[in-house]
Amino acid sequence: MGNVLVWIVWLAAAAACVGTGLRVVTASNPFSSALSLIGNLASLAVLYLLASGEFVAAAQVLVYAGAVMVMFLFVIAYLGGRADAPWAGGTRLIQVSSVIAAVSLLAVTLVAVLLEAGDQLSNEAEVSRAFGSPAAIGQLFLTDHLLAFEITSIVLLVAAIGGVVLGIRTERDVDSVVGRDAQ
Structure with missing residues (x-):
């Protein structure tokens, strides 16, 4: 039963990570985008906890979701409506390169998942206790x-x-x- 609960938490955190990530790049309001990024960083921290990376999860929440995102929100609030002005009327090249980058990342992820499914990545590395x-x-x-x-x-x-x-x-x-x- 414990293993089922871990999978449920993992699926919820992964769905939250993907959902908030999409909200970061699709939100028209920069403040909403930054708040979605905080949610994304928090869901990543949950995934780190599930991978037994307690220190990395704590650093993720304290450093990124805490300090760095507070600075981002401060700058967005300070700039007001001009926060997204450099990207207003972005060129077609930016849009095309973003799609190419997203498709490339998806392809790399799918290759890794398929190799793992075929047990071609099953050689585990030796990790020390202090890692x-x-x-x-x-x-x-x-x-x-x-x-x-x-x-x-x-x-x-x-x-x-x-x-x-x-x-x-x-x-x-x-x-x-x-x-x-x-x-």
Whole structure:
């Protein structure tokens, strides 16, 4: 009975992941899209828990669904209606390349599932008990991957500064908003 419950939770989390993922890319409102992304990240955390990745699930919720998404929501709220202006009237190339990328990801996923179904991926790797522990991840972050870790923090800082720069309103913008409200 326990195995059935795990499958039910997995199917619900996978359906939520796919559903919220589709909502992220189809929502016309950027705020709604960002809230759907939070739901997507939470459903991924459930899938990580089912795969015995407790630390990764907790980091997913705290770092991505918590801190990073709060920053995204802040920038979207700060920019207001201009948040999706760079993509307004997107070219046909963007639409075609998005469809090609989605079909490619679907093909890779189907190949992996079919290979697993044919027991061609059944050779399990040896995983140590310390794999994925906070100590092992911290050791890797602060030794072998320190440069990548620091570059990531700089990219997040530049993104935050870019959001503030995009949100700066000129006097002409303020006058046009005030002029519209007065009419």
